Amino acid sequence: MRKRDALEILTDVCRRRAALSVATMQAVPVWHELAPDLPLHMDMLGCMGSASSFGLGLALGAPDRPVVVVDGDGSLMMQLATLVSIGHARARNLTIAVMRNGTYETSGNQPVPGAETADLVALARAAGFQLAERFAEASALRERIDGLIAAPGPVMVVIDVAPEEPSEKWPTLSMKQQFQDVRGAMLRQREAAPTAT
Amino acid sequence: MSQSGLEFVPPRPLSARRMIEALRNAAVSHVVVVPDTYQKSFLSAVDQANDLAVVAACTEDEALGVNAGLYVTGHRPILSIQNNGIFACLNTLRGIALDGAVPTVMLIGLYGYKPDRPPEESALRMVRMLEPTLTTWGVPTRRLTSDEDLAAFPQVYEEALSRRGPSALVVPIPTAA
Numbered sequence: 410m411r412k413r414d415a416l417e418i419l420t421d422v423c424r425r426r427a428a429l430s431v432a433t434m435q436a437v438p439v440w441h442e443l444a445p446d447l448p449l450h451m452d453m454l455g456c457m458g459s460a461s462s463f464g465l466g467l468a469l470g471a472p473d474r475p476v477v478v479v480d481g482d483g484s485l486m487m488q489l490a491t492l493v494s495i496g497h498a499r500a501r502n503l504t505i506a507v508m509r510n511g512t513y514e515t516s517g518n519q520p521v522p523g524a525e526t527a528d529l530v531a532l533a534r535a536a537g538f539q540l541a542e543r544f545a546e547a548s549a550l551r552e553r554i555d556g557l558i559a560a561p562g563p564v565m566v567v568i569d570v571a572p573e574e575p576s577e578k579w580p581t582l583s584m585k586q587q588f589q590d591v592r593g594a595m596l597r598q599r600e601a602a603p604t605a606t
Numbered sequence: 607m608s609q610s611g612l613e614f615v616p617p618r619p620l621s622a623r624r625m626i627e628a629l630r631n632a633a634v635s636h637v638v639v640v641p642d643t644y645q646k647s648f649l650s651a652v653d654q655a656n657d658l659a660v661v662a663a664c665t666e667d668e669a670l671g672v673n674a675g676l677y678v679t680g681h682r683p684i685l686s687i688q689n690n691g692i693f694a695c696l697n698t699l700r701g702i703a704l705d706g707a708v709p710t711v712m713l714i715g716l717y718g719y720k721p722d723r724p725p726e727e728s729a730l731r732m733v734r735m736l737e738p739t740l741t742t743w744g745v746p747t748r749r750l751t752s753d754e755d756l757a758a759f760p761q762v763y764e765e766a767l768s769r770r771g772p773s774a775l776v777v778p779i780p781t782a783a
Contacts, residue, residue, distance in 0.1 A: 429679075451678070456701025462668035463702070466675020466683075469636075469661060490664035494672075497662055585707035585770070588678050595680045 412570045414547040420444035422554045428475040433460035435514045436479045438576040451587040458487025468503035477504045483513045483521040495563045496537020506566040533565035541565035616721040617751040619782040622651035628759035635681040638669045642688035644715035648781040666691035667698040674708045685712040689736040707770040716778045747774040
């Protein structure tokens, strides 16, 4: 499917469920085109591989709120052991959605090692994820996504997307400003309902 | 006497119990851990402290990501890692703690150090290069040479919060029970 189709589904579910969300690499420009309004969204830029561990910290810190991380296959491979840390932590509210295009899109679509041989669904299950499923069609993903995000996690959603030309349209809001904005929102929520997180 | 001509005072072991007290004084909520030999007794004490949540990470890169997520959700985490781990995760330290402006207080074991001379005179690169590496990256670094130094921990934590960046506290020799 197209990256945009997958991200429409993911941004919709994050909006409906008021999820904390994280995007990295080439998902970032499209996410911001589709969902510039989501107040609990952050990017992980300039630090390839860190999106999922950041998501783990968010999930442990806000256990009553869904956390959705949009990672890439190349970036996840940079810190693949994160799957084990997530499985070990039994982060029930964490969903890792991997945009699997088989390439390092940002640097010119060079092939990702293991694109033809590594099974991310099997790796996630072996690492302790409670659910791991792969989708090639947008219709199947749309039908299943709410159930996956609501299910006790950690959950892995591998989404087959076609490689594209890298985008140059990066968001103007800095990562550190996003962090402060979301932290402010989370602190206000904790003050309003101290037992919520 | 050290090469600098100054009298060398060897560090004394930090008490794990006093370290836990220091964490409580700073209202630390979580300890994100990649195990370090020199912090063995401290890590054991953390495991037994019901008021401190422990998060195990496979790598220091991950520990920095987890720390950021906990910070954003309003918690007060620290990291307990090793000098070799710092060398392994420098890009993530740059990307998240520095560029992302995330308070990141790190207890760093100085694995390999023998207290017969200052760390900067050690024959081991992993020992003598730790503090210069952190300094090069603009990470405020303080060596904890006795329990008295732990009194500064809450101040170090608050300073990292207000500056929004990393701070390193070096644990030079094995902690005591």
